[in-house]
Amino acid sequence: MLGKYLDQFCVGLRILLGVLMGALAVPVAMQVLSRYTGIIPTFLWTEELATFLFIWIVMIGSVVAVWDGTHFDVRITRDFKSPFLVLVQNGIVHLAIMIFGALFLYYGIEYAEFGGKQRSVMMRANLMITHISVPIAGGLWLLLSGYRLSQDISKYLGRKGALT
Template structure:
């Protein structure tokens, strides 16, 4: 849906520049949509295990050491994501007075995607930690299965 909106806005921008005066708000909307799409797509990639990862050491460890290494890696990721949530919320609050130039939209809405995406990814980390704690198997492989 957001990608369709982005394509529509960019198409309107191209057509309006070619035929008459450019519609000013299209550039701003396209930028904001791209930011939201990027962060939300990162959560989808995280859920499916598609982010870049250096797993060769963990993959070579057998049994319990491998599970412990995965748990440590997930805890590090969780720590980073919690920090990103906190920083994102602080940044939203810091920029709450700022309005976008064309739409006069509060920039809080633009920056809200950062803590939101981090919270979604943190949830996936918690799910993976629970799966590792309960089961002996990898919670999800690199193919997202």
């Protein structure tokens, strides 16, 4: 049951990623047009907006990658055939993502508070807009990797799913 909700949540994140990518095209196109053609005047806020959008795209994309299992991991051993060793190998990856998620969540809260005290140079936007993406992504990495780990353990134990 939880897996179904998490899957739908990630579908929503994919849609949001598409919208953000489309939105990113606007300020980048304005930058290119102003810099190389002179058709429109140079707007300095477009670079800040593009940076803000890019930060959110990266953080949301990392959450989707954790859910899909496509987030990069480094295998220092060969892929095992033994179900137990596969569980250990995948469990180490999930635990590493969960540890980093917990660190991003814990320290990201302070980072977001720090951003809340600042404003961007051109747009005068509160920098919490981008800084808050760090603890949000960390919390979601923690949740999604924990769910995937519970799935792997349940699969190893021969059940359908621990939280399904």
